[in-house]
Amino acid sequence: MKFAHIADVHLGYEQYNQPWRAEDFAKAFMAIAEKAVERDVDFVVIAGDLFHRSLPSPRTIKEAVETLWIFRKENIPVFAVEGNHDKTSRDISAYHLLESLGLLNVIGLRRSPVSGDNVRSLKIQNVYLVKGVVGDVEILGDRHRSRWQLEKVLPLLKPESEKSVLVLHQAVKEVVDIELDMAYELTISDLPEASYYAFGHIHMPRIYEFNGRFIAYPGSVERYDLREASRIIRYKSDLALKDGIKKGFLLVKNFKPEFVEIGTRELYDVEIEDEGFEGLEKKFFEVLEKLDKEGVMIAKLKCGDAVDVRRFNEVAAKRLRYAEIRFERIFEEVEEVELKQESEFFNEFELKLLDLLRGEADEDEVYRLIVDHYLSGGDVEKQEVMDEKIQEMAEEQTEPEPEPVEEKTKPIEGKKETKKPKTLLDFLGEGEE
Ligand SMILES: [Mn+2]
The missing domain is CATH 3.60.21.10 (Metallo-dependent phosphatases)
Structure with a gap:
């Protein structure tokens, strides 16, 4: 058998x-x-x-x-x-x-x-x-x-x-x-x-x-995705070729x-890295030489210099049946970024609020701070905005939308009532004849 x-x-x-x-x-x-x-x-x-x-x-x-x-x-x-x-x-x-x-x-x-x-x-x-x-x-x-x-x-x-x-x-x-x-x-x-x-x-x-x-x-x-590549090629210091899956x-x-x-058609999983553009280009051509012309290449290029990826894509497309190239810029040293003081971004109230939120400030305290800030004090404009809001809310409460009574009794079209599965057939549901 x-x-x-x-x-x-x-x-x-x-x-x-x-x-x-x-x-x-x-x-x-x-x-x-x-x-x-x-x-x-x-x-x-x-x-x-x-x-x-x-x-x-x-x-x-x-x-x-x-x-x-x-x-x-x-x-x-x-x-x-x-x-x-x-x-x-x-x-x-x-x-x-x-x-x-x-x-x-x-x-x-x-x-x-x-x-x-x-x-x-x-x-x-x-x-x-x-x-x-x-x-x-x-x-x-x-x-x-x-x-x-x-x-x-x-x-x-x-x-x-x-x-x-x-x-x-x-x-x-x-x-x-x-x-x-x-x-x-x-x-x-x-x-x-x-x-x-x-x-x-x-x-x-x-x-x-x-x-x-x-x-x-x-x-x-x-080959359904890159994990199923036929050949895996890595080129950083030395060119390394490895068989993928059958x-x-x-x-x-x-x-x-x-x-x-x-x-099946070859699918190449390629990664090439070099500090400079010239080195990267040289390695790229060396790799291309090794590939079957009817193959598909998915490549990732890493380089310290900025690179025109479109140019690499054009070259690869001429040499292969299909190619996709992604580029990643690598940086030798991470530039030190000077952190600005919080006081440069936030006003006094916001800074106070931040302090409270960071510490073990209880909710009441934070709440009071906010209320004080917006409702008391001399900020007339803010006070007006707040008053308007309160007014709006009050109106909404006293004038509720009339309930659409008729709508409620009408069954909503397209929605079937769902029943609990009773038999094996019900349980299996969709898809069976
Ligand atoms: Mn499947």
Whole structure:
């Protein structure tokens, strides 16, 4: 038994506002599908975020159809759950469209049962748990859920047979804790029994072993942000080049994952620093020479001199497919700033007030000071302003706005009465058919 575990495809993501980046994501998905077929998988699992948005464009849907067709041709069933990016608050998502086309099976809790060659529906209270079946392996899972929804959902995702795969689009504490600064929704102890945990949501590939089982994240299929750079380049005194992370999918054989790499466009994470402009420019060109012309560079330049960043951007844009350069001025010595005396900024009253607020002055004392300042003393203008204010306030009090009685009895349009969830179906709320 062998299957492909794919996640976070993010079709339609025009990264850096560049339409060709969305094509890169589609190409990566296609490359993965071809490789999975080549490796003779029995089925495919897509652990959420197939689309970057819940309402993908026709072009993006076409990209999904074209790649999923590769599996369809080979009679390889595909099981998928919606992720946080592509789940919808409507009844029908793009996943259901693909399901109607026979290109994938949406697994999880649903309002109506689904039947098919590789799906079974199990009635639980008033909903159906739709799961995949391939040979003696059960494929369970559900769409991305909030932490409090998971408490109710997870206990329902219990397998009936010995061999099972649990597909979820969530962050698990134990995996996130290692080095990722990310919120999590569940811990390993919350998880129901499964032979393999096919997860999505974390965009870095991660394989976490516990009690001989694996919770694995294949990572996003393409480089989603700078943390997923292919090369990390730092140039201060010496030029240092380091490999970033790999992109691909997990080939799972007898519930043991193996990472299969695919080629993607290079994404360079670059930082160059020099005291002077000339040194910085020299280092910049030296780095550019080392980069693939089709690559993307996100660079940070640090220099003691002021620099025309636009000029650097122009040069980089000619040399690469896309570049973004930020500049940070570094200062050798921090200039001493002479602190002015408070007395230069504040008047006598304000200084007194500051003293009181700093010390342990009690509220009454501060209050008296303010009252004295504004209401007594010879400041006629201030006194007048104060009088006006008091007058206004008095008027407001004696002439209350007439209550709009009619309005009150009318129900406010568009606002539904919220009822407390009574059944599992009510609890699951939006998004299910
Ligand atoms: Mn994602």
